[in-house]
Amino acid sequence: xxxxxxxxxxFLILPVFVIVPMSFSSAQYLTFPPPGxxxxxxxxxxxxxxWLESLRLSLTVGVLTTLLSLVxxxxxxxxxxxxxxxxxxxxxxxxxxxxxxxTIIVAIAVxxxxxRIGLIGTTTxxxxxxxxxxxxxxxxxxxxxxxSIDPNLxxxxxxxxxxxxxxxxxxxxxxxxxxxxxxxxFAFITSxxxxxxxxxxxxVSAITLPKKMWxxxxxxxxxxxxxxxxxxxxxxxxxxxxxxVANLRREVHGVKEPSS
Amino acid sequence: xxxxxKAMGAAPRALRPGWLxxxxxxxxxxxxxxxxxxxxxxxxxxxxxxxLGNFTRFFSDPLYAKVMFLTLKTALIVTLSCLVLGYPxxxxxxxxxxxxxxxxxxxxxxxxxxxxxxxxxxWMILLQTHGLxxxxxxxxxLVSEPVKLIYNSTGVVIGMTHVLLxxxxxxxxxxxxxxxxNLLAAGKSLGxxxxxxxxxxxxxxxxxxxxxxxxxxxxxxxxxYITPALLGGQQDTMIAQLIQIQVGDLLNWGFASAxxxxxxxxxLLFLLVFKSFIRLDKLW
Numbered sequence: 001x002x003x004x005x006x007x008x009x010x011f012l013i014l015p016v017f018v019i020v021p022m023s024f025s026s027a028q029y030l031t032f033p034p035p036g037x038x039x040x041x042x043x044x045x046x047x048x049x050x051w052l053e054s055l056r057l058s059l060t061v062g063v064l065t066t067l068l069s070l071v072x073x074x075x076x077x078x079x080x081x082x083x084x085x086x087x088x089x090x091x092x093x094x095x096x097x098x099x100x101x102x103t104i105i106v107a108i109a110v111x112x113x114x115x116r117i118g119l120i121g122t123t124t125x126x127x128x129x130x131x132x133x134x135x136x137x138x139x140x141x142x143x144x145x146x147x148s149i150d151p152n153l154x155x156x157x158x159x160x161x162x163x164x165x166x167x168x169x170x171x172x173x174x175x176x177x178x179x180x181x182x183x184x185x186f187a188f189i190t191s192x193x194x195x196x197x198x199x200x201x202x203x204v205s206a207i208t209l210p211k212k213m214w215x216x217x218x219x220x221x222x223x224x225x226x227x228x229x230x231x232x233x234x235x236x237x238x239x240x241x242x243x244x245v246a247n248l249r250r251e252v253h254g255v256k257e258p259s260s
Numbered sequence: 261x262x263x264x265x266k267a268m269g270a271a272p273r274a275l276r277p278g279w280l281x282x283x284x285x286x287x288x289x290x291x292x293x294x295x296x297x298x299x300x301x302x303x304x305x306x307x308x309x310x311x312l313g314n315f316t317r318f319f320s321d322p323l324y325a326k327v328m329f330l331t332l333k334t335a336l337i338v339t340l341s342c343l344v345l346g347y348p349x350x351x352x353x354x355x356x357x358x359x360x361x362x363x364x365x366x367x368x369x370x371x372x373x374x375x376x377x378x379x380x381x382x383w384m385i386l387l388q389t390h391g392l393x394x395x396x397x398x399x400x401x402l403v404s405e406p407v408k409l410i411y412n413s414t415g416v417v418i419g420m421t422h423v424l425l426x427x428x429x430x431x432x433x434x435x436x437x438x439x440x441x442n443l444l445a446a447g448k449s450l451g452x453x454x455x456x457x458x459x460x461x462x463x464x465x466x467x468x469x470x471x472x473x474x475x476x477x478x479x480x481x482x483x484x485y486i487t488p489a490l491l492g493g494q495q496d497t498m499i500a501q502l503i504q505i506q507v508g509d510l511l512n513w514g515f516a517s518a519x520x521x522x523x524x525x526x527x528l529l530f531l532l533v534f535k536s537f538i539r540l541d542k543l544w
Contacts, residue, residue: 001348001351001352002352004348004349005348005349005351005352005364008345008346008348008349008425009349009364009367009368011345011422011425012367012368012370012371012422012425012426013367013370013371015371015379015382015383015386015422016370016371016374016378016379016382018382018385018386018392019378019381019382019385022385071283072283072284072287073284075280075281075283075284076280076281076284076285078275078276078277078280079276079277079278079279079280079281079282079284080281081276082276083276083278085278091281091285094285094288094293095284095285095288097292098288098292100479100527100531101483101524101527102479102482102483102484102500102523102524102527103483103485104483104485104500104503104504104520104523105296105483105503105520105523105524106292108299108503108507108513108516108517108520109292109295109296109298109299109520110291110292110295111507112295112298112299112302112513113291113294113295113298128291129291131287132288132291132292135284139284154275158275164275167275168275172275189373192375193374193375193376193377195375195376195377195486196485196486200507200508210375210376210377213375213377213378213381214377217377217380217381217384217490218490221381221384221385225381226381226385229375229378229381229382232374232375232378233370233374233378236370236373236374237366237370240366240369240370240373241366244362244363244365244366247362248358248359248362
């Protein structure tokens with residue numbers, strides 16, 4: 001089992017990491033190992049206003065999508081949590097549907113609609129579309145967090161005279177904060193990497209990073225992609241390792257992990 | 261409120277007002293529900309008249325049956341590969357010590373969080389005719405000339421397995437965590453050999469995870485677009501690509517919408533059939 005596990009893990013991560021040495025290649029073509037060392041693809045990325053613009057747009061859309069998903073997903077989770085009403089299952093399934101629906105279907109439906117109301121090629125259009133895909137993840141993580149809250153905490157706050165809003169912000173919110181953060185992270189990643197719906201609705205004026213990469217891969221395999229890919233990989237790996245270390249440190253100091 | 265629901269720990273309603281559902285529902289109805297109804301209407305019209313023509317065209321042409329069959333076949337192969345590759349990882353993870361477990365989890369999460377396009381691009385580099393994989397196969401003398409690994413179904417299966425494997429591992433893990441390890445010890449103390457304990461106690465107990473992981477990977481697999489589009493060849497068109505071609509290249513909205521609803525129906529059918537194994541909110 002151990003050998004199998006190691007082999008599978010290599011299968012999972014080696015292809016991701018092979019891009020990093022490729023990005024320092026001096027060659028125009030992607031040969032491995034690279035014939036010589038050069039930072040030309042990084043220079044090309046950071047010297048190209050189109051690439052930088054697409055990075056900026058992806059970050060903007062990602063942040064806005066995360067905020068909108070937090071608000072809408074948070075409202076949905078609160079409204080659903082521990083409530084009982086006729087048709088609740090249907091409402092919940094409808095809210096979570098984008099998570100299981102093939103993205104290509106969302107893509108053509110949204111494309112048809114947004115081209116009619118003139119949202120193609122706009123930041124707004126991208127944020128709306130990405131929120132459809134990202135908000136269910138917030139709903140799911142928050143629903144399980146809300147289900148595990150001890151109701152006595154909230155009842156105590158209310159019976160001691162706190163107004164509902166105060167009780168929510170001072171009692172409920174701190175308890176669900178870890179889930180809120182992981183949901184937000186997931187929403188951002190969903191938006192930042194989204195390509196299927198984006199291909200249809202980005203038009204010619206809202207080229208996100210994945211769309212720019214798609215164009216580069218489709219026309220000719222442009223090595224600039226390996227530079228930006230390496231930057232993204234290093235970012236994600238450092239983040240995951242930092243989270244892991246923080247987690248271990250918390251355990252060493254005996255602080256209990258909040259249940260999520 | 262009944263005594264029973266109080267005992268279950270009903271939260272104060274003041275903090276969970278039902279009207280909170282209205283904005284998210286309205287958002288989804290306007291930006292997804294209405295657009296879906298629009299394409300439903302388009303799928304039921306041919307040149308402006310109500311007709312089932314788009315659907316009969318899809319089901320009567322053997323070309324489209326072939327695409328559908330290839331899509332289901334690819335999704336099935338990918339699901340099985342993910343299960344075979346993912347099971348040992350999830351198994352090792354549940355028995356590993358905390359530190360090792362965290363490291364495996366990081367290794368699983370790295371591809372999970374890396375943009376799909378970055379990963380597909382990596383496979384394009386690795387699998388090309390003079391790519392690393394072919395060089396390795398040649399050096400090991402497993403083949404005498406470069407094998408075609410990309411722009412065919414091999415490339416699609418490798419790429420999709422890589423993309424969907426983390427989902428399988430996470431599903432398996434969450435179900436394996438709830439297995440009572442004492443049952444394995446009991447099996448062993450009653451004279452079961454290690455393999456017997458594994459196959460007659462552990463595997464059946466992890467059936468829930470196997471079912472939900474496989475279902476998740478399968479339904480994600482049948483609707484996949486990016487990986488087949490980049491790593492597949494002309495012969496390997498899957499159903500999502502068919503939809504893209506009809507809308508993007510041929511502007512045939514009615515037919516594309518009809519295919520989309522066939523795909524949606526197949527997806528929901530699988531979800532409903534296996535609903536007893538799985539709850540939508542437990543997939544994550």
